[in-house]
Amino acid sequence: MKHLLAIEQLSREEIEAILDRAESFAEVGRRDIKKVPTLRGRTVVTLFYESSTRTSSSFELAAKRLSADLVSVKAAGSSVDKGESLKDTVATLSAYDPAAIVIRHPYAGAAQMVAGWTTAAVVNAGDGKHEHPSQALLDVYTLRRRLGKLDGVRIWIVGDVLHSRVARSNLIAFQRMGAEVTVCGPPTLIPRGIEELGCEVSHSLERLGEAEVVYALRMQQERMSESFVPSLREYAATFQIDTRKLNPRQLLMHPGPVNRGVELSGEAIDSPQSLIAEQVAAGLVVRMAILYELLAGAERPLPTGEGEGAGRPTPIGQPA
Amino acid sequence: MSLTDNLDVRPGEDANLILRRATVLDPVAGIDGVHDVVVRDGEIAELAAPGEGGADGAEIVEAEGLHAFPAFFDPHVHLRTPGHEHKEDVETGSRAAAAGGYCGIIAMANTEPPVSTAADVTALREQARAGASVPVGFLATVTRGMRGEDLTEMVELREAGALGFSDDGLPIVSARVMRRALQYQRLCGGTIALHEEDPELSGAGVMHEGPVSAGLGLAGVPSVSESTMIARDAALAAYEQARIHVQHLSAAESVEVVRAAKAAGVKISAEASPHHLCLTDEEVRSLDPHRFKMNPPLRRESDRQALIEALRDGTIECIATDHAPHQTEEKDVPFEQAAMGVTGLETAFAALHTKLVMPGTIELPLLVERLAGGAAPFGLERPSLAPGSEANVALCDLGAEWTVGEDGYESRSRNSWCAGETLTGRVLVTVAAGQVAFRLRSFSLGVAP
DSSP states (O other): OOOBOOGGGOOHHHHHHHHHHHHHHHHHTTSSSOOOOTTTTOEEEEEESSOOSHHHHHHHHHHHHTTOEEEEEESTTSGGGGTOOHHHHHHHHHTTOOSEEEEEESSTTHHHHHHHHOSSEEEEEEETTTBOHHHHHHHHHHHHHHHSOOTTOEEEEESOOTTOHHHHHHHHHHHHTTOEEEEESOGGGSOTTGGGGTOEEESOSTTGGGOSEEEEOOOOGGGTTTTSSSOHHHHHHHHOBOTTTSOTTOEEEOOSOOOBTTTBOHHHHHSTTBOHHHHHHHHHHHHHHHHHHHHTTTTOOOOOSSSTTOSSOOOTTSOO | OOTTTSOBOOOOOOOOEEEEEEEEEETTTTEEEEEEEEEETTEEEEEEOTTTOOOTTOEEEEOTTOEEEEOEEEEEEOOOTTTOTTTOOHHHHHHHHHHTTEEEEEEOSOSSSOSOSHHHHHHHHHHHHHHOSSOEEEEEOSBGGGOSSSBOOHHHHHHHTOOEEEOTTSOOOOHHHHHHHHHHHHHHOOEEEEOOOOHHHHTTOOEESSHHHHHHTOOEEOHHHHHHHHHHHHHHHHHHTOEEEEOSOOOHHHHHHHHHHHHTTOEEEEEEOHHHHHOOGGGGGGOOHHHHOOSSOOOOHHHHHHHHHHHHHTSSOEEOOOBOOOOHHHHSSOGGGSOOOOBOTTTHHHHHIIIIITTTSSOHHHHHHHHTTTSGGGTOOOOOOSTTSBOOEEEEEEEEEEETTTTOOSSSOOOBTTTTOEEEEEEEEEEETTEEEEEOHHHHTTOOO
């Protein structure tokens, strides 16, 4: 694997390799010294053209835990504001010879284009409404830890599927891992033709009880002004997941940030069946695993020693 | 109206050529056989028996095994002048047309500023007389500045030589303005060519709405964005007895609307582009905006099949490239941000021959007929190989393989939807308006192309 651009491009085996790697980083995370020297001397650039809290912070922390040098660029306040094209920005950052570029961009295919312009490994941290592969991987990781495997598990993805890159990546990832997926939401927010991706489509929560996992999506305020739904009130009344609609055996997930009281009731968020906090924790180890797989996976085993400097040291002055 | 009456070309020498033992095919004139095509003083003097055409000092082109067709006519190209000469101009665009076997093209008016005044048309015609390799005709906009509000001075524009009218690039959103233009056409004549799209339905769409857009997370343009506007304008044209031409048909629903309108006697004609006839939205999975982003978008296989059927039954009477040059920096950006459009003049024949004729989807005579079918909708005589006609000939090698772009392009832009593909069938010589407009270098040097 040279880049991580889309879940679409990953086989089940590749997904599982990343998840297994993440498990071993979870073990490292329980040590006192949580840092390993794997990427010492190598540079990771994060390039974010859209706002982000959990994705950017977890990629940054993942790079640091792997001992990489980190350069974080946010489009706001950078040369992008002066009209620099994506191509030129990437050329500029590539001059530092980074091992990886992690990019979030408001348009589909941006990460793929960047991969054509740089020798670094490219990680798609969200491209428009297209894909968000690291989110899908951490969600599969979270579920696998809870359920053991996803084969035959029925998962409902509920909400604004039309505008959600998370919905698209998760739909593919869940199916690839053997789950059966239903997407559910108002007809205005379900893309025409999505059933050809192999999922079922529902416009009502009536059969929500069939699901073992309920994955709610963020409902954005601005969707009302474009007439996708008449009001957030009506949306919440029809599609909000609350503890009455959930049965206690169902698991609840959400990519964050949550609109409390819109797509999820506060009670549901805080209920023990909610995996939302686990998802965030999984983000770090899965993103460490992604960087590891791309930059070191093929070359070396995971360091087994204790803390920084242990394991197989990277010779100073040589490219790792 | 002869091809050159209202089209302009750089004056040159009349051609004197003999295409020796060419396979001559002009389905409309009922010509299909091996002849010596004798071109004298820019006219088709005779179709002589093979080897019998008298030389009279004319240049002899050994054309055994090569095909001579009536040269093609493209009613829909963007020459980008004035305003965007970094993409194309009259000289480069008409050179691309000549290389593609075209003897005439019609330039759209969505330039910067748009072609909205008689002075604009006059200036463009002068440019064509100074530097066009093939005859070029110009449309003027229907509405001033393409703002969709007030009509242009259509009478004066016609007097200045505008072939017809179009706001191509944008639809005429207001039904009231559309109706007024159709009414006014009675006074000024000139076909009104329509880019049919309802912006309310297209929204921010960048590709066809369907399973592929659902999978890519790209906003879709539904087929009905096109067909509902055609239905509106066909009804208005029927009501006002006006003459309209529908540009770049892309969807099966649109074909149905045009077919029904024709059956009802509406004066409506339609075109389809080579890329819509050859490609589907599956190509967009590559997210390559250079080759696959255009408006209207590539649609489903069922739409493509409907277009091909319409080409066969005459619902679509002509193929138009919608040649839309863009510079690399406008395409070297993520799909949603990229400029819409692809070039097509240099590859139309080869692409359609390779992708539709060779697999047996359509017959060669149909392709030849439809590639020259773009003249009639604008009241122009169609190119013909019948003796006595002005010489408009495309000499083609149907067996020649070539890779698009490997020798560069005549066009100033490189956003060909066929870039990098190997196509079979190549134009070797183009005679346009009685002048030799193009010779493939390797062919004129006597090297096998």
